Amino acid sequence: MGKHDPSQKEKIADDLPSVLLLRQPFVFKVYERQFSEKFRFLKPWESSLPLHQFLSTHAASVQAAFFSAGRPITTDILQNLPELRFIMTSSAGLDHIDLNECKRRGIKVANAGSIFSEDVADTAVGLLIDVLRRVSAANWFVKAGLWQQKGDYPLGHKLGGKRVGVVGMGSIGLNVAKKLNTFGCIISYNSRKKKPHVTFPFYPNIQELAANCEIIIICCALMDQTRHMIDKNVMMALGKEGIIVNVARGAIINEKELVQCLLKGEIAGAGLDVFENEPNVPEELFHLDNVVMTPHNAVMTEESMNNLYEIVIGNLEAFFSNKPLIFEVVQDSGEHFGSKFLEIESWFQRCSSAFRYRDLVYDKKQ
Amino acid sequence: MGKHDPSQKEKIADDLPSVLLLRQPFVFKVYERQFSEKFRFLKPWESSLPLHQFLSTHAASVQAAFFSAGRPITTDILQNLPELRFIMTSSAGLDHIDLNECKRRGIKVANAGSIFSEDVADTAVGLLIDVLRRVSAANWFVKAGLWQQKGDYPLGHKLGGKRVGVVGMGSIGLNVAKKLNTFGCIISYNSRKKKPHVTFPFYPNIQELAANCEIIIICCALMDQTRHMIDKNVMMALGKEGIIVNVARGAIINEKELVQCLLKGEIAGAGLDVFENEPNVPEELFHLDNVVMTPHNAVMTEESMNNLYEIVIGNLEAFFSNKPLIFEVVQDSGEHFGSKFLEIESWFQRCSSAFRYRDLVYDKKQ
Numbered sequence: 201m202g203k204h205d206p207s208q209k210e211k212i213a214d215d216l217p218s219v220l221l222l223r224q225p226f227v228f229k230v231y232e233r234q235f236s237e238k239f240r241f242l243k244p245w246e247s248s249l250p251l252h253q254f255l256s257t258h259a260a261s262v263q264a265a266f267f268s269a270g271r272p273i274t275t276d277i278l279q280n281l282p283e284l285r286f287i288m289t290s291s292a293g294l295d296h297i298d299l300n301e302c303k304r305r306g307i308k309v310a311n312a313g314s315i316f317s318e319d320v321a322d323t324a325v326g327l328l329i330d331v332l333r334r335v336s337a338a339n340w341f342v343k344a345g346l347w348q349q350k351g352d353y354p355l356g357h358k359l360g361g362k363r364v365g366v367v368g369m370g371s372i373g374l375n376v377a378k379k380l381n382t383f384g385c386i387i388s389y390n391s392r393k394k395k396p397h398v399t400f401p402f403y404p405n406i407q408e409l410a411a412n413c414e415i416i417i418i419c420c421a422l423m424d425q426t427r428h429m430i431d432k433n434v435m436m437a438l439g440k441e442g443i444i445v446n447v448a449r450g451a452i453i454n455e456k457e458l459v460q461c462l463l464k465g466e467i468a469g470a471g472l473d474v475f476e477n478e479p480n481v482p483e484e485l486f487h488l489d490n491v492v493m494t495p496h497n498a499v500m501t502e503e504s505m506n507n508l509y510e511i512v513i514g515n516l517e518a519f520f521s522n523k524p525l526i527f528e529v530v531q532d533s534g535e536h537f538g539s540k541f542l543e544i545e546s547w548f549q550r551c552s553s554a555f556r557y558r559d560l561v562y563d564k565k566q
Numbered sequence: 567m568g569k570h571d572p573s574q575k576e577k578i579a580d581d582l583p584s585v586l587l588l589r590q591p592f593v594f595k596v597y598e599r600q601f602s603e604k605f606r607f608l609k610p611w612e613s614s615l616p617l618h619q620f621l622s623t624h625a626a627s628v629q630a631a632f633f634s635a636g637r638p639i640t641t642d643i644l645q646n647l648p649e650l651r652f653i654m655t656s657s658a659g660l661d662h663i664d665l666n667e668c669k670r671r672g673i674k675v676a677n678a679g680s681i682f683s684e685d686v687a688d689t690a691v692g693l694l695i696d697v698l699r700r701v702s703a704a705n706w707f708v709k710a711g712l713w714q715q716k717g718d719y720p721l722g723h724k725l726g727g728k729r730v731g732v733v734g735m736g737s738i739g740l741n742v743a744k745k746l747n748t749f750g751c752i753i754s755y756n757s758r759k760k761k762p763h764v765t766f767p768f769y770p771n772i773q774e775l776a777a778n779c780e781i782i783i784i785c786c787a788l789m790d791q792t793r794h795m796i797d798k799n800v801m802m803a804l805g806k807e808g809i810i811v812n813v814a815r816g817a818i819i820n821e822k823e824l825v826q827c828l829l830k831g832e833i834a835g836a837g838l839d840v841f842e843n844e845p846n847v848p849e850e851l852f853h854l855d856n857v858v859m860t861p862h863n864a865v866m867t868e869e870s871m872n873n874l875y876e877i878v879i880g881n882l883e884a885f886f887s888n889k890p891l892i893f894e895v896v897q898d899s900g901e902h903f904g905s906k907f908l909e910i911e912s913w914f915q916r917c918s919s920a921f922r923y924r925d926l927v928y929d930k931k932q
Contacts, residue, residue: 327701330692338861351845353861355596355867379749483711486711493705493709495704497700500719500721503726
C-alpha cells in the first residue's frame, strides 16, 4: 500500500461496509491491515462508551459482525442489533452463539467450517504421544540437567496397538481416527448417531466406549447433550491405564471430577488443550508430569490463520454482495446445527488469494 | 515363582550357561529375575576386580555376552575373551561394536533388529509435532500460570504440506515416512542407495535433500560415512524455517555447529533424542523453547522392553542350543552390516512367550 492523505483514507474507510467486532479475534490482530482495507470495523474497546451504548449508537449501521469464541453472543446482545443479518465467527465451534435466536431473527451464521480440522487433529495426536511417551516431562528432565544426575528416565507406553475411542466423528474426529490408524491404534467411536460412511466400530454409549478403550479423544461439539458427558463414571470405565485427550471444549469434561481422577490415579494421564473456565486452569494439575496442557491453541498455526483470513474475507464479501456464503451454519432434519461448505468452488473462482487454501484442501501432493 | 532353598538356587545358577554383561542394559534391570532363571550373568560391577582382571578370570567360560549401546566393544575387550562366540546387543544401532573384528574372530552378533522401529518413529513424529506446535513450551506456559497473565500464545506451524526429508530409509525411516505421509507431508529421502521398493523421491546428496525440504528427520545408522554428515552446510541448505529431528545417533550431527545454527536462528528448531556425548547435553540449548530434547528414550516403552526381553532370551537360547538366531547381523554384498530377521517363524513355534510380539508384528488389527 502506498501512502494516503489521511482525510482521503478516512473517506475510503467511511465508504466501506461496517463490521462489528466485540473483541479482537486473534486472526484480526494478525491481519488487521488487510482486513481494514476492505471493511470498516467497529471496535467497542476503542470507544469510551459502555458496550450497551456503543451498540445502540451503531445499531442502524451494523448488518454484519465478526466474533470470536469465548464471548457468548446472547439474546441481550442480539436485541441491540436489529439490523444484524450476518454473524461470522472465527471458530469452528458454535457453542457461544444462540443459534435458535439467530434463526428466529433471520441472522445467517458462518463459522470456520472444517479449515482447522487438520491442525486440531495434529494437536490431538501430539498431545497423545506427549502423554504416552512423556515428551514434555522428558524435555524438562533434560533441560533441568537431571539426565546427568539421575540417569534412567521412566518408561513410557507404546502408541501402536492401543484401543482409541474417538468422541465425535466430524471432520476433526475422522482426521484423528485416520492418523492414529496409521500408528496401529485400534479405533472405535461415539457420536450423536452412527456415521454411514465410517467403518470403525460405533458405540452409542460413551461409558461403553470408554470401557472398551485405553484412550479417549474428545472431538465433539459442546451442546447441552455433551456438557459434562465425560464424568467420573466414564473415567472409571476408562480405568487406571486410561488417557483422555481433549481438543474440543473444556466443559465436555466435568473438570472437577477429572482433577480428582488424575490426582487419585483413577486414570493414567491427560492431554488438554481446552478447559472449563479459560484461561483459568486447575492448579492442582500444574505439578503432574502425566498431564500435558496447552492454552487452547490447537488451531493456532500461521497457516490456519491465513486460511481463516481468506474464509472471513470471502464470507463477508459474499454477504455484502448478496452472494452465497462459502461456509454457512445450517440446521439438518434432526434440528442439529452444522457447518455446510456451500460455495467453495465459486469462491475459488472469484477469490484468487484462496489458492493456498485450495492446495491444502484439494491438491494434497502425496 | 515359589521359594527356593538358597543352596539349591546357587546350584541351579551354576548349571546355567554363563552370559557376560559389562554394564546393565535397561531391559536387564526390568527383567533381571526372569533373565536370571535362564542364564548365569557375570557382572563385573559387583566384583572387586578391575574389569581387565575380571574378564581374564572368566575368559574360559564366556561364550556369550549381552551388551548395551553407549559402551564401545573394542578389540581390547574382545582380546580378553578368546572363547566369545556370540554378542547380543540390546540396541538396534551397532556403532558401539567393532563388527569387522567380530567377523575376524568368528563372533556372531545380534541386535534388537527392527523391534524398536515403531516406537522410534512415534518419537520422531512426537518431537516434530512438539517443535512445530510448541507443545512442551506451551505446557510450561500453562503450568507456570502465564496464560492468565499474558494471554495469547505465539502461533505454531502446520504439519500438513511440509516437505520432509527422511535421512536413512531403513525400518525406522520407512515407518516415519508412512506416518508423516498420512499427515499430508511431502516425503523425500536420502539413503546409502536408492531403495527399489520405496516410491518417495530419492536424493543421493544430503545437502540437496535439505535444500528441498523444510524438515529433516535423521533415522540412519552411525557409521564413518554418516558421522557429522549433518553439518553447517546442510543446515544452511535447510534454511531459517528448517527443523531437524534426530532419533538416530547424536554424532550424525555436528553438534557444535547445530548449537551455533540454533543460537543464531540459522534454522528454526530441533527435536533431539540423541546427543554426541550422552548424557551430556549442550547447555546452550536449555533455554531455547524451539528445541525439544529427550534423554535417548525413543525406544523406552514398557511394550518395547517386553519385546526386547523376548528377543534376547530367544537369541541366547538359540545360541546355546546351536539353533539359528532370530535376528543376526550379517554383511551384505556391499560389505554393509545389517540386521537380518532370520528365524522368526521357527522362533514363534518354539517360544510361546513371543505371542505378544507376534501380535504386534503380524496381526495389526486395523
